[in-house]
Amino acid sequence: MTSATGAFIQNKPLKPIDAEEGNMTEVVIRYAPLVKRIAHHLLLRMPASVQIDDLIQSGMIGLLEAAKKYDITKGASFETYAGIRIRGSMLDEVRKGDWAPRSVHRKSRKVAEAIKTIEARTGKDAKDQDIARELDIDLNAYFAILQDATGSRLFSFDDIMEGDDSAIELAAGELPGPCDGLQRDTFKAHLAAAIDGLPEREKLVLALYYDEELNLKEIGEVIGVSESRVSQIHSQAAMRLRARLTDWN
16 A cells, blocks of 8 residues: 555545445455555464464454444544454454463463562563573573564453463553543553663564564564564563553553
């Protein structure tokens, strides 16, 4: 999608669509590139068992749901709203597959707890060696945990207190209930503060991945490390954020 086309789409309001009106084909044609772009971006941090076609298929379902439920009075452009629904639909589909062993989630929780303990005790960012020592494992074993967690989603609002390894999507996600806007804005403020307080390298990786939409290989070239090391930094940033946000309510 060209920038000119994207601008045209964002400036052209899209009202909620009734499936019987037969306008779904137009929506699919106009926003299929958005679905594919999000799918390819998410695929970079998914395990090999996740197929691009499955992501695209679930993303299309999210797109159609967005078209039905979009409310222009809420202020967001349709492309922004649809992007949230598309991404959420893809992540839900991956989650249903339950590809990650429970041990991955359990170890990720332990890392987050170790980070929180260290930082509460020292008042400083927990470093790799500190975390490995706290977990009573060697550095290579710690890096293996980070690598295993690479495909885990970053943060969902529902899971952050439940111990799942997921959350950046949460910043733009939907929260249920009559106070959803206030909750979302409050959490975004806490999340932004937590991200701003990350070590510089972790903050840079998140910015390059989520803001600039570079893939892991490209990020590695920017900061001068291997692709696998970028994956580890990405996972550690997620766990550090989770550790720092566990008290958010």
